[in-house]
Amino acid sequence: MAKERDRRIGEDQLVYGLPKRMAARATGKARESGGSVSGDPPYRPTPEPEEPGKHFFRTVHPKPGACEKCKEMEGIKFKEEPERPHPNCKSEIRKNEAKPEKRYFSGFLSGYEDNAVYQFWGLDTVVVTVTHVTGALASGVHVFSNRDGDRQSHILGGSVSFEFHAETDVPVFWSIHLIQKGANNTMVRYDVEYGILP
Known part of the structure; x- marks a missing residue:
């Protein structure tokens, strides 16, 4: 009976909204397919494939009431998608084609x-x-x-x-x-x- 009780301890804990025993399998499948994984920070940029022969840059467009860090990024052309300065950043990042x-x-x-x-x-x-x-x-x-x-x-x-x-x-x-x-x-x-x- 003690062995049965030990096996069940922690099985009902939730990880990323799933029971602990199911979280590892679901996370592995999502990572393999390239999709987002529940629990991943929402501010982590997902790299996009570039089109050969074309050049792109990114611009940050802060929402009204944005923080000073977001406002400082406005107007700058970034070669790659910039990291957001904080986890709850709502600023829009646009991909623009650079015409030579x-x-x-x-x-x-x-x-x-x-x-x-x-x-x-x-x-x-x-x-x-x-x-x-x-x-x-x-x-x-x-x-x-x-x-x-x-x-x-x-x-x-x-x-x-x-x-x-x-x-x-x-x-x-x-x-x-x-x-x-x-x-x-x-x-x-x-x-x-x-x-x-x-």
Whole structure:
């Protein structure tokens, strides 16, 4: 009889609203399915899968009567969902898509071995377009990137575009070096296009 009584002690205790003997099984199944578990703090952020090729930021929108900590977070762009400053936080956290802004550099190269170097922070793709303006038959250009090697082409009477890529989702440092490979009377125009996050 003592053994029977010992076995039942604590079995009627509630854990997360369930009898103790059932809580472990229910919690394990909910965690495996990726759902929320009763008893998890309501302020714990659940990570969302990101969409490839898109950039997002989060903003905090406090409700009327919010605390000072929540009000201080308003207007800040967060890369990841921020932790709430307290367990009963009712502020809304919105996911916003960051549309990259296009930026450009342009100029001219004239004469053999004339060159230009541009260094900047940008997203994962840089496009360099070179257009032949005037000059010798041997008009050409050499474009080097610190992230994706170099490209070369002859561009007599036309234009050519080179695309450089970096395997990243965040802005990186780029260095683009252009060298004109035509004769002294040759001129080319170049345009460097890249994106930045606002």
